Amino acid sequence: MQLWHPLHLIPSGxxxxxxxGLLVALTxxxxxxxxxxSLTTKQAPRGILSFEFAGNEKTAxxxxxxxxxxxxxxxxxxxxxxDNFFLLAYSTAIxxxxxxxxxSLHAPGTLEYNLAILLAWxxxxxxxxxxxENFALExxxxxxxxxxxxxxxxxxxxxxxxxxxxxxxxxxxQSLSGSLLS
Numbered sequence: 148m149q150l151w152h153p154l155h156l157i158p159s160g161x162x163x164x165x166x167x168g169l170l171v172a173l174t175x176x177x178x179x180x181x182x183x184x185s186l187t188t189k190q191a192p193r194g195i196l197s198f199e200f201a202g203n204e205k206t207a208x209x210x211x212x213x214x215x216x217x218x219x220x221x222x223x224x225x226x227x228x229x230d231n232f233f234l235l236a237y238s239t240a241i242x243x244x245x246x247x248x249x250x251s252l253h254a255p256g257t258l259e260y261n262l263a264i265l266l267a268w269x270x271x272x273x274x275x276x277x278x279x280e281n282f283a284l285e286x287x288x289x290x291x292x293x294x295x296x297x298x299x300x301x302x303x304x305x306x307x308x309x310x311x312x313x314x315x316x317x318x319x320x321q322s323l324s325g326s327l328l329s
Contacts, residue, residue, distance in 0.1 A: 149256040150264040154243050163247055170240035177236055180229035185219035195226045198284060202301040208292045223288055227281050234281075238274035241314040242267040248321035263321075266314055273310040276303040 157163045186194035190206075190213040201207035214220050249263030280303035283296040 148261070150261045152242070152246055152264050152267050154239070154246050154267065157243070159247075159250060163243065167240060167243050167247065170236055170243060174233065174236040174240050177229055177233040181226050181233045183219065183222035183226050185217060185222045186214060186226065188213035188217060188219075195223060195230075195284075198223070198287075199280060199300055199304040201297050203297050204292050204294065207287050207297045207300075211288060211292065220288070224285070227285050227288070230281055231278065234274040234277040237311070238270040238277075241311065241318065242270040244318035245270065245314055248318050252321055252324070263317065266310075266317055269310045270314050273307045273314075276307040276310075279303045280307065 157166050182194045182196060184194070186198075188210070191197035191210040198207065198210050201210060211220070211223075214223050245263050245267040249260050249267075253260035253263065280300045283299040283303070286296045287300075
């Protein structure tokens with residue numbers, strides 16, 4: 148059985164490379180908007196990323212207070228706004244990369260091919276986790292720094308990053324092994 152993904156509708160060849168290039172450019176263009184430099188404080192050393200992993204009310208509250216004192220509260224909200232576009236770009240770029248690697252290195256219907264397609268689907272799961280995480284972060288920024296919001300953000304961030312790293316890792320490793328074999 149061969150798995151299918153909606154990105155298979157993009158014609159292979161030059162077209163999928165152009166689409167991938169556009170998605171990567173969009174991802175790189177949006178990335179700086181998702182973590183404004185003003186969000187780096189003692190309480191949030193990695194800015195909004197620290198907030199995603201706060202995990203509890205006390206830590207999340209301390210980060211928000213540090214941003215308010217620094218005048219960066221609006222930057223935190225802006226980062227979440229842009230992240231809602233960023234998650235569409237990065238997840239689709241990684242998914243397309245997974246599919247392109249699978250198409251060029253594995254026979255359709257093989258276990259390796261189907262696992263790569265599942266990993267491509269998983270990138271959109273990562274985007275859904277990111278969107279849920281953003282909802283929880285915004286709830287806290289707007290005043291609801293109480294359970295379950297810090298925990299929801301944390302529990303969404305962990306699998307999101309695992310899926311993203313797995314997808315990027317797959318694309319990089321397959322690309323290197325594909326180019327070394329040819």
